[in-house]
Each structure stands twice: as C-alpha cells, then as structure tokens.
Amino acid sequence: MKFKISSELKNIIGQDLIVNDQVAVFELVKNSYDAHATRVDIVFEEDKITIKDNGKGMSLDDLKNKWLFVAYSAKKDEKEDEELESDERYKDYRNKINLKRGFAGAKGIGRFSADKIGENLKLIAKNVNASNAHQLEVNWKDFENNSQKEFVEISVKHTELSTNEYQDFDHGVILEISNLKSEWDNDKIEELKKSLSKLINPFEININSNNFQIHITKQDNDIEQIGNDLLSILTLKTTKLEIEILSNTIESKLTDRGTLIYEIEEENHYQHLKNTSITLLYLNTKAKINFTKLMQVKAVNFGNIMLYNNGFRVYPYGEPTDDSLGIDRRHQQGHSRYLSTRNLIGSINVNEYSDEFREKSSRDSGLIETNGYKELYDTFWDKALKRLEKYVVSVQWSLDEVIRNKDGDSDDFSILDNTISQSGIIDIITNLVNKDKVEIKDFDANFINLFDEQKPSEVIVSKLSKIAHDVNNQELIDKINETRKIIKKLERGNKDLKKKITKEQQRTEQLSKNLEIEKKQNIFQRSLIGTEKEQILGLQHQIRHSSSRINRNTKLLLKTFNTTPTEQQKKYISVIIAEATKVNSIANFVTKANFNLTTKEIKVNLVSFVKEYIEELYLSNGKIIDKSKTQLSVTASSNEFVVRIRPLEITTLIDNFIQNSKKANARYLQFKLGVENDVFNMFVTDDGDGIQEENIDKIFDFGFTTTNGSGIGLSSIKKTISDMCNADISVESIKGKKTTFHIRIRK
Template identity: 30%
Template sequence: MAKVHFRTNVELKSIIGKDLITDDNIAVLELVKNSFDAGSKKVDVIFESVIPKIDVKSYKRKNNSKIIISDQGKGMSNFDIENKWLNIAYSEKKEKKEEYGRTLAGNKGVGRFSCDRLGKFLTIYTKQENSENFIRLSIDWELFEKKDDINFNIQDVEFDLFEISSIEFQSETNIGSFQSGTVLMISSLREIWSYDKILDLKRQLEKLINPNQSFKSSKFDINIIASEFKEQEKKKGENEKINGLVKNQIFEKLDFKVTSIQAKITRDGKFIISILKDRGNSIFTLIEKNPFYLLKNVKTHIYYLNPYSKAYFRKQTGIRSVDFGSISLFINGFRIPPYGDFGDDWLGMESRKGQGRTRFLGTREVIGRIEVKDNDDIALDEENDVFKIISSRAGIVNNEIFSQLAKSTDPYGFYYRIFRRLERFVVEGIKWDSVAERNYSKLEKEVLNPRWDESKEKYVEDSLSRNKRVYSVVHNIIDTRKDDLIRLKINQDFVSNLINEQKQKIDKELETITNQINQSHLSPEELSDFIERLESSNKELEDFNNKVGGGETTKTLKGDLEAKIEFLSKQKAELESKLKEEEEQRRTAEEEQKRIQEELELERDKNTYLLSTKRNMSEDAKGLIHNVKQTSKRSKQNAQSLYDAFVQDNVKKNQALKLLSTIIYNSEKALKISNLITRANFKANQDYQDVNIVKFLEQYLDLYNVIYDDNEINFVLESNVESFWKRISILDISLIIDDLISNSDKAHAKSVKIILEEDKDSNLIMIFTDDGDGLLHKFEKNSEVIFELGITTTDGSGIGLNYVRRTLAKMQGKIRFLGNNKFLKGASFEIVISKSYK
C-alpha cells in the first residue's frame, strides 16, 4: 500500500492571490490592516511613477510604477519571514486575538497575496527593534505563472533573503531609517492608478477602521503620498484632495440633531438594550431578553436622515450621505467591504422598500453601522457559530450566526428587530419628518451656507403635533412580547417638554384672543369663532391630559380656558339680545319706508308726463321720442302729399287710400310710443313674449311694402332660417327695424334687403343692407362712433343708432357696421342675436 499526500501546484499562488482578491482597493486595505496588526501607529501609502507616459497596452506589459506600504510596526525576523510570512495560510492571529491594545484584524493567512493583485514584483524591507540591519526579500510573481506543468510546485520557487545596512535601505527606497517596521514595495503595477482611482481608495480607507471599537490606547494614522498629482490637486476642494492624512469618517455621533436608534447585546448575551432618540432627545430606553443565542457583544447605530439631516451630513463630512453608503458591518473594528458601500444592499433594505415605498425605509434614508466583536468562548471548529470573512474579503459567510444578525424576514434577525422600530417611528410617529421645501437641491444649498442656522428649518408639521403623536405611538413600535420585556423607560424630560409645549400653545391662544377682544367691537359670529377656538383648545387639552397627563399644569390651564369660554358665552348672549332688538326696530322702519315709496311711485305714475323734461329723461325715453319724431314726420309728409293732390285736383283713389292708411299706421305707432314715454301703459307694452323673429320680420316687411309705393322703397327678406324663437319685446324689435329703415330712407335708398342665417353656435345673424348713399366717408374708418349718442350721419338728432344698439343689448344682441357696397351698394349692418333663451 502506497502513501500519498496533497501537493501544492505553483498555480495556487494566483488562486489565492490576484484571482482571489479581485478588487484593488480591498488589496490595499488588507495590507494596511497588516500594518495595524503589527502595532504601527502610522502607515504611509505611497504612489510613484503611476502616470503613464506610454500607451496602456505597453504600460500593462512593463512599467516602473510603484505602490509602497510603509509602517513602523514590530517588523519581522528571518524566522518570521521563512516560517510565517512564506507559510501559506498560516496566521498566528488565529490564536492571538489582541496585541498592542488592539483587536487584531486578520486571521486567514492569505492577505499577503494582495501584493500579487497589485503588481508583478514585490520587495519586502523589514527590521525589528533589536536588529541593526534590514532584511530584504524580492519576489517575482511571474515565476509562479507556469501553467500546465504538473510537476512544478509552489515551493519549487526559491528566493534570496538578504541582510542590508540602513544606508543601503535608504538608498534603495528613499525612505528614512526606522527602529522597527516593514516596507512593501510593489512595482510594475497591473492597473493604472489615476487621480480618481486613488480618491476612491481614500474613500475606502476613511471608513476602514471604527475607532470606537478597535482602539484601547493608541491611534492609527493612514497617510497617502501621491506627489505626481499635487499640481492637479490644487484645483480640488478639500474633500477631493488625495494627499495627506486620511480623515476617519466613522463618526461616533453626528454633530446635528437627528432621529436615531442605538442598540447593543450585552457581553454575556442575556439582554438587548435599545435607546431611541429624536432630534437629540431621548424618547425611550428598552431592556429586553436576547433571543439570539449566538450573538453577544454586538452593537448597532442607525440614523434616519430627513432632507435637512442629509444636508447637515454633507456639511459635517464633506460628502453626500448617499455617496457615503448606508449600513456598514465592522468585525473587530474593521469594516467588511463591500457592505455599506453605495449601491450595496447586503441587508435587503432596497428590495424590501420596493414592496412599499411609503411604508419602508431604504438605504438612501439611513446610515449607520453594526459592530461585532469575536466571542472568545466559542470553539474554533463550530463553523456556524462564528462570523467568517470570505477569503476574497468581499463579505462574510452566510451561516447561522449571520442569519441571526441580518435575517430580513420573520422571525427577524437582530438588525431588523432594531431597524423596524426606527422605521415604524419614522413612518407612524414623525410622518417621515417631512419638510416644507420640496426642492431638496435648493434646501441643501441654503444649509451649506455658513450663515445658516437651525432656527430656519421649516417642517410640514408643527413641533407640538409631531411630539404628541410620537408619544402616542411609542408602545406600538416596541413590538416585544410581555414575557421578554425587562424594562421600558419613557424619558421624563421629553414628557415635561411636551407638557410645556402644550401649555405655551394654549397660553398664546388665550393671549391672542384676549388682545383681539380688547381691541375691537365684536359681532356674535366673531365671538362664536373665539368660543369655538377655545373649546377646541379645551378638547385638545382633555385629550392631552388623558394620553400624557400634566398634573397641576394642565388642570390650571383647563380652568383658565373654561372661565374664558364662560365669559365670552355671556358676552355673546348679551350682544345677540341687543342685536335682536335693533333688528326689530330696523324691520319696522324698512316696512314704513316701503309703504311711503309705493305711494310715491303711484303719484309719479300719474304725473310723469307733466314732470318729465329732456334734462331728467331716461335714455330709453329719448330713444322712444326719436321714434315718435320719425313717425310724426312720415305722417306729416304723407298728409302733405295728400293735401297737395287735392289742391291740384289730382287725387287718385288708390293713392289716397294708401297715403291715408300710412297716416293711420304711423298715428297708432306714435300713440303707442307716447304711452310708453308717459308710462301710462309702460308695463303692458314692455312685456316680453316668445317671438319667432323670422316670421315676425316676414310680416313686418310685408306691412312696409304696403306703406311704400313700388317706386319709393322695395323691401326684401332673404332667409335661410326656418324659425328662431326668442323671448323679446315686439315693440323693441319693431323700433329697431323702424330706425334702420328710416336711415335707409334718408339715404335715398330704393331697395332694402334683410338676410337671415345662423352661425355655427346657432345664433341668428341678420344682415341689413340698402342701395342708398351709404355711410359718409369720414365715418368709414372709425364706424363705431356712429353708435354714440349725439352722433348723426344725416341731419338727425344722433339718437337712432345709439338706441338700436342699447335695445339690442337688452335682448342679448349686438350690431356693427360692415361697410358700404358689401351686399347692395349702400350701407350694410350686421345684427347678431344670441340663441340663449331669455
């Protein structure tokens, strides 16, 4: 029987090196963590010759660029290099949890192969405190890259280990000598390190270490040196610079008021202690049993950021909260990337928010961290009971302990148990803390202004309403079984402040109402409004007292409110009684005035004709008188013609009858108009009735054809409309036609035509046209003046067309001059009468 064993092929180097750690930033972070574990107080990350001067393809084949990681930790001896550093997967940190007052970061034994990820060559310089010389080890990683050679093992590649003097060290590295420490010189870099790439690395280094968790007594500084970019850096803002000390961005607390929850599982794992804070005020402290048996010594800090908080965060840190990330995970003080990076949803918050955007918080609304410290009492072979960092350094293994920490479905893990309380508080308690300004870019710009102060903040809801609801939902958001609850303490200062806010609001309301009462005479309605406001405040106080309490403070306030309500109610009753008496007196006076007015109207109807003069005559009366004059004039002309015929003994029976009938018609018409003017029969003649205007015009023009001889004026009606009903006064429409025909007669017309049609809105269009002399040239360019009172186109009074326009307006009609020679050669007018039934 033959004995066999595993062999380590040379390709193992790539598997645990450049192929395992695929992120350059993570590779640098691993090397920096090694400097931290070595007890160094500072590490320099130096970039040299990284700006390419050749094409990218040639650059990646061969270049002289370097990344140098230099620390002043404990250094290594020949034994350490040969038996530890070159011993793959060995790490003394697996057994040694702390050293130099720090919790050690690494324990895999493969982080050193990050050097392979970064460059093709590595030179190590190291020195311990008790040694005079430096040790140098040079590695060409390409020596391991012999594929398909089954017999070539990783240990077949040998290196020379040299001791060099301090002078030689300084000459080769341009780095000053030190008592102890290690320098990793990685050369012929595999990637181009641009300004932005180094800046991205700086962002990762800013969040690498949690100072609140990892240090006991000493600090650790990270310094970036990239001299080639110093000129370019001058144009950048402070937060965009890459050279210099890396400022740790893991905050112990935010320097502004914010809504947050902090929770921790005690060292013994028995209890969870949670504290919820809102705008700097503690709301409650909760102590409950810990149901997560694998979790001990775990903490979480979660901050909800409203638009103001996001702007303050940028003001404090120099970067936007969304670019900073969300919830990071720290194990033994070191952040586990990519958890918490922008776009990483390791806790499933974004997936969950997609199910209800108004009910759930996402990674854009919260920032924070989870802090985990190794449990020393857990056996190393219990794989499910410890947090295991993936060898590629991209997260941790999803085992049972991770599930107890981060499970996002019922039964929830520790994080979601705490996070959901904050979430319910934000959604139900403070209603997302909505701000009045919806333009968030404008809001951020205002906050970043150095002259900004918190008093300028404007929220949708006032502080009192918000805080009362906060108090009312506290018990709902805790959501813990009664058997698990150890203690719940509501912050009494918060309650006291709430009582004071309520008191100040009611005091202000009382003061405002008192001042308004003292400064003016109030109506019963105004007093009722004040009483309603006070009763509303009283009801609000009762509700407040039932929910929150308030002791003597609210009792005194309630007494003041009720006294004021009683006083105002009494004032209101007295005022209403007085106003009722005044109303009776006013009604009696109005009735007497009405009686006298009616008597006066009756007397006026009897004497109107005698009292009327042109000076106090109405515009309607003036229009009617104009028609009387025209009618009388026509009667006179006809009578004169008949008289002349008799004198000359030239009387024809038919002509005489026609002239007499015209005189009779005009006399009756003048009588009707006279009755209107004297108002003796005004109401009867003015009555409106439903009239088919088309039929009326047919009959009316037939009458005119009878009055006038054929050789005088011929009247024609041309209609495309069968009927057009309108509620109007027949007298009004008669007088309108009379006035227009009178004007045609004066213009020596021999033919008058009325054309009827409907427009697209079913309004009646009436074209009145004649073959007379037309409108005088001086009026053609400004024809509107002919409708003004007193403007005449002949030798008349200037009343006719003005009366026509006003009369048409009463029947929802209008008139305009179209021009001369439009239809017949004389003047043409367009009348539009609305189809509206009135």
C-alpha cells in the first residue's frame, strides 16, 4: 500500500502556511539569494508582479528533479551546487560568485509562496551558459477544484523557449505572478520596501563577493534600490557591544560613543556556535533622537534585535511588538535594573550552515528550539545582554539624576569622564577577569589621566595595576607607578591640610551659630535697651492690669443678663474681649518686636515666628509674663513656611491657648510646629481637665464654658482661624488626660 496525496496539499504548504504577502515575497527573494544572484528586481504592474534575478538559473533537469519535487531540498541534501562546483563549463561564473555563501532556505516548499500572491504563475528559467530557456505555467486554481484528485495528477505546462521577450537575460529566473489575490497600493509597497531593507544581513552585503541588491519598480517605472537600514543604524554614536564567536574563542568589544571601554577574549565552550556574531546597541535619549532623524521613524516603531540566519532575516525576531528573547518580560521585574527592547537595537548573525539552526515551517515563528538554538539563546543573554546591561545600569544609570539626564542627552563620553564613573568601569573589567575568566585584550588607558588633575584613589590604582599587568601594558604600568609616587607625596602633606580644614570648619560652625542668633533677633529683640527701660516695664504692667479688668468686668456683665444675649450683644462683647486680648498681647511683646506694630501684614517664616514668640515671651530668662504653674514647651521642625500674616492675630491666638490651658488646670502645655505637604501644622496639647465627648461640638460656641471662664476665649480662637484664608482647627480630647488642638494653615 502507498500514501495518496490530495491536491489540497498545495494550500497546506502554500497560501495557508504563508501568513501574509510580504512574507511570500521574502521567500521568493530568498530563492534568488540562494541561486547566487547579485541582483533581484521586483516589478509591480497592473494585476501582475514580476520577480527577476540574475542567479545561476535552472536547467530542464533542475525543473523536473528539484523545482517540481515537492518538499525536496537540494540545499539541505548538499547537491544544490554540485554541478556548479565541478563542471569546467561554469568556471568563469564560479569565479564571479561566492559558493561559500550560506543558503537562506532549505525546506523545499518556498516556491509555493507564489500561490499566496496570485492565482497564476509563469516561471522562466535559463541556466548559466545555456542557449535556451524553459517556461513553466502553473494555475493554482487547478489544485483547488477537487480535493479528491491526487496532487501528482495535476499537470504543469512546460515550454522550451529558443528566444524570450526579456532583454539582458543571460541567466537566472523570472517569476510572473498574475491575477493577484490582493491589491498592492503605494502604502503596501512602501511597507514591503521597509521590510526588505532589513531582510539582508548588513555585514554580508559589506563583502563584495556577497553583494546582493534588491530593486523595486512601481507602475510609474521609477526603479529604486533598497538600502540596508540596519547598516546605517550601526554607525550611531551610542553604547555598543560587538561579539565575534569563532571556532575556539569568543571576542567582545564594548565602546561608549566612540570611547573604548574594554576588549576581551575568552574560550568558546559551545558545541554548535563557531561562526556567529552579535551586535547590540543601547540607545540613550540623544541616540534615539539621532535615530529618528536618520531613519524618519522612531526606534520603538522600527524594531529591536533582529536575527539573521546565513545572511537572511528570520521572523519575528526584532519586530516592534516581538519579545521572542524574553527581554521585556524580565524588564517588568525591575525597570531600573533591566533593559527593555524600547532602548535596544542590534542583530544576531548566525552563519553556521547547520541543521541546528532551522526555521519553523510557519515562516514567521522563528527558529526550531534545537540544542544549537539553546546555545545561541544562552550566548545572547550571558555574553551580550547582561554585559551591556551591567555597564549601562552600573555606570550610566547610577549617576545623579541631573547628571544622568545630561549624559543621556550627550553623544560623547565627556559626562562620564569622572572618578566615580571610571571606578565603576574598572570594577566591571575586574569582575570580568575574576568571575568570567576572560583575558583583557585592551581598554581605554585614559582612565589614569584623571589623576593628573585630582587626588587618585589607591583602590582604583590597585585595580588598574592588576589589569595593566594582565594586559601586559608597560606604558600603563609605568604611569601607575608614577601615580603611586604622587599618592605618597600627597599623603605627606595631608596632615597639615587636615589641621587647616579642621580649623576652618570650627570657624564656619561659630559663624553659623552667630548667624542663627542674628536671625532670631530679626523678629524679636532679646532685651530692652535704653534709659527708658523702667518706664516701659511700668507701662506694660499698667496695660496688662487694665486689660485684665476689662476681661473680668465683661464676664461680670454677662452674668447680669437675665436672658440669653442677643446676637448683636454677643458680637459687641466678643469685640471687647478680642481687643482687650490684643492689647494684652501688644503689651507682652511691644519691647521685643522688631517690626512696625501698626503694619497690617508682614512676611515671615511662620514656624520661626511662633517658636520665637513663645521662647522670648514665655520661656526666656527675661520673660515678662507672670509666673505660672503650667510647664510650657515648644518644638519645631527645620522646615520653613514663609507666608504673609497679621502678627497680632497669631500672637493673640497663642496667648488665648495658654490662658485656656491655665484655666483647665493643666500641668504641662506643648506647642508642636511643623510643615508637611506645604501645610503648616500647629498641635497644642495639654493635660488639663479635658472636654467631655458630648461637649466637643460646643466648645467653640460663644459663652460655652465648663470652667470659671467666660466661654469667649475658644470662640475668639475659632473666629480668628475662620477669618484666615485656607485655615481650619480641630480638637481631640480624653477627659482628665489629654486635649489636643490641631491648627492647619495653607498657603
């Protein structure tokens, strides 16, 4: 018994397997590349696309036994160029091409990509040195009429051509695809051009013998050569790591905007990687701007790390949304520790010509995960990404934010020309030697030049010395020895310098203390000055006595009311009490205020103003208020809260809180001042009688009191706070233990 093959096979390995028209064109261009073509033309006409190359072409035998032999690959069988290599008839042509160039395809089904593009295919092939050409005509619809019909029963028309209609066609293949299945407008052709520009390995096309050009002709007959975009990008001045994997060694070179960081060599322990390279670029802000100017597209929309197998690109690696290498998944674990595809670009170039590096059949699914692929994946992570990342994160990202931003906006190395950055670089090189067992081939000896301008670090010098001896750089060794002499000379003079510095520090500290005292005296003078001292003190006593009588008699007046006072009466009494309190407050600090008392507003640091008022009038040796059994304290944060205030409002507020605590039989009273989120906070806490829970909402009402007071003090405090813009007051109390008032003032 034998297998039977349905004509439906055409769809399975053709239009169903190819994801889109662009990939179909790529597959056909790959065939031209594998045929040793140096040029392929893609011509767009109305309802027809022609793909023409100047490769080795095909004979009638090739058509029968290779092109029409489904899934057979002479490339994989190593018989593709057998005749070309041995037959003397092809000597001249053989000398023009590079037979060592690897094959981009080897699955034997790429020819069915034409089915994705159009219904009809006309193939014209002319072998090198042949006089005649051969033509095949395929109608893909013939394979779709009846799936019961066997694949091999469907005929393909063959014609031998003695002459053909194409000029300058000495050898190669022409594919005419007609009855197109989708429209190719300008936008679609432009997208194809962008993709084709990244299709060929830029390193391959730099070699003359490997030169491969793609030209596109649109219906307006303009011929345009497709340039290789990646080649231009690799010239950007940015941080770049280049790796060459050879038979026995792996060579790596790290540069930062033209400055060599290190060049290293290590043993190649990989079994399947013997001729592979990796180029990886980190794009800082400046590099991204230059990229956009150069490519007319943002880097994030261009792509990232592209993989080339035997000179041809493998999809989807490097597409803008692709994360086949897992870089972005890892980046999510720590944005400040790991790089992402948004700031990386480069290429992985596999030239192994091995079954270990084969594409999956579904054209855009990457490489098959063989042992060779696993080695490639590990190499990329361990030798490329992590090492580049170590440099970027440890040296560039570790800078102060301002300096880091300047470095990110720079396309040269100058910002990193400092001791801290250089020390970080030397640490990286040292770790490579110690941990990864690599040999340092070269690095930028200019690190040592910093020592000509500033005191060198013995630690850095020691590390450099070890590296210099490893590299056997005698010039650097001599310079390090000279540097060590400088260190000893500096150390001898260091003792005298330390003494001078200590003396200068002490003088500076004393100046700072004097400045604090002077600043304090700017608002409140520490003592009365002049011959009128006794007269002023006497006047203060009289004012306080009179204001106290006003307060006391106002309380007595309230008690004479047989009914609750009217709102107007409350207003008058409140004004009398408030003004009497202000008069008393003026008497307290009239001799110490270093500002005009008639001024409505002054601009001050409110934290310092309140603290100094309490300290000078209630806590200093020269305090002028009556002694009290209440222990008073004030603490303040170092934060400033500069604002315009009416000084009498603030001082009256403080005086009222102090008097209120005394009436509540408080043993201690604390003022705590601070600034948080641009809000001034004053906490006034005492251990007096406290407030019952049911009375919390009433304490600010006019006339309400639980002591022998008038019930006006807290009402006055509430009114003062309410009159201020952006201010409020709240209270919490535990009866018999603690009461805290919280005043908030916003700018």
